[in-house]
Amino acid sequence: MNMTKMANNSEIKREWIVLDAKDQTFGRLITQIAIILRGKHKPSFTPHVDCGDFVVVINADKVKFSGAKLDNKQYFTHSGYFGSTKSQVLNEMLEKSPEKLFRLAVRGMLPKTKLARTIIKKLKVYAGEEHPHTAQVKK
Template identity: 50%
Template sequence: MKTFSVKAGEITREWHVIDAEGKVLGQVAAQAAVWLQGKHKPTFSRHIDTGDGVIIVNAGKIIATGKKGTDKFYYRHSGYPGGFRKESLNEALEKKPTFPLEHAIRGMLPRNRLGSAMFKKLRIYAGAEHPHLSQAPAKSEA
């Protein structure tokens, strides 16, 4: 028996919708990362992007367990003296509700060109509406 290797033309892509309202940040991010990489498919291969597209709605209503809202920080530095900035998870959700999910999912994907291609199939919206009805996304539970 020969080893099966999927070709680029044989890949079928679907779209999944996750409603993040009232769900835990890490669990939503983990499920989205699995779908983006294609690990849920029997044709999964590490060197080929076999993943599906993911649409996440209500990202602004996601929850964090414990005291992560005040104790989890996102850090950045401008490169200039005194340019260090940090903001808590609650502050980040107020300013840009999609950022914590984007940051978590990007951290779960490969750090190469393949990971960048996977990340491009992710769409996150703070509200309940999304403009991707033409893709006929399947409502999925995360």
């Protein structure tokens, strides 16, 4: 009888994937990033093991949004104290820190466990064209 093979941390081979966010739809790009980080694109996917790849996103500030989301969508933060709710419009957040926007969106698509905290560390987001991971660029 054939048994399903479960992957171990020692057996996993991680790759570095560079994604260009220029003129791509934000939601579809975030979904693709979450799948790669989690490792669901690999045949050896195991839910309780971190088997995903590293993802480097460049041109994060040139991502595209559909509809009127840039002016209408708001993100809220709350420190826990009364009356401390703050909001930011998507357009402000994209100009100020696109890295935070990408990290927040991807984190929402990952499982809410300790495993997700290790997975999100493999996401590297840069607003411009350059990134310090030049050794990982395939030629």
